[in-house]
């Protein structure tokens with residue numbers, strides 16, 4: 001089976017405040033995705049106003065980092081149980097998860113909530129025990145707690161064999177052992193590349209894409225964000241959208257985007273395994289499938305339950 005060895009798709013999951021934003025900021029800085037004179041002046045995942053106010057991550061963000069000759073797409077996940085549908089959809093886009101756990105606090109309710117969903121979807125986990133610089137950190141105990149939680153949540157044998165990285169995101173360091181804090185975050189990149197499966201490269205098959213999230217801007221209108229599950233799509237292609245009610249509408253792909261750093265960049269072509277955004281469909285919605293006009297093949301519908309809940313914020 002051919003694989004896209006040039007990319008890895010992961011989601012980052014954690015209880016609130018365990019440090020996923022700090023960690024992703026640091027991965028961005030250290031990956032060299034930014035040129036030296038460019039600053040990460042926007043925090044990777046907390047750039048929504050409501051989120052800032054509440055200090056929690058509500059809307060998922062896609063961050064992409066280049067590491068050596070590879071691209072790692074990192075999807076953020078909302079940790080809050082009210083966003084179960086969104087978490088499920090995001091986890092469908094990735095092949096592995098980075099589970100961040102505070103070295104002092106250990107496993108918390110949101111750790112359990114998102115990990116359960118990740119394990120159910122058979123994703124490959126990488127555990128990051130973060131904040132090992134904290135004076136009261138108890139990293140070894142926390143790893144035991146994480147293992148217990150994996151067992152309790154029904155992890156399979158492969159998942160139970162999870163790699164562990166010890167990190168101090170705030171200091172930009174990580175290592176394979178808890179007593180060593182100097183260095184860089186290199187071990188996190190290497191562990192992701194080694195452990196998380198590369199996407200299957202079936203880019204010769206008919207195109208299939210599912211909208212996981214929506215974005216909007218005044219110029220482009222609605223933008224569907226998701227994963228290319230198979231095939232290849234090019235800007236200008238004629239394609240079809242299968243709406244939730246089963247109706248099919250043709251459209252032309254007016255713009256295609258990939259991600260780099262925190263930015264969305266225009267691209268000409270995307271292939272199986274890529275996480276992209278597609279513009280050009282007026283009434284596109286979450287869960288809907290995009291496919292070639294001559295190969296109408298809807299993907300299984302996904303849970304959508306958060307829009308009403310978002311109204312309460």
Ligand code: GDP
Pocket residue numbers: 014015016017018019020021022023055056057130131132133134167168169170171
């Ligand atoms: P998120 O809610 O998971 O995105 O967490 P943040 O990245 O916003 O971090 C929450 C708090 O923990 C912030 O005050 C960070 O500065 C702090 N923090 C993050 N990583 C570390 C770390 O490695 N060590 C220590 N001591 N604090 C950290």
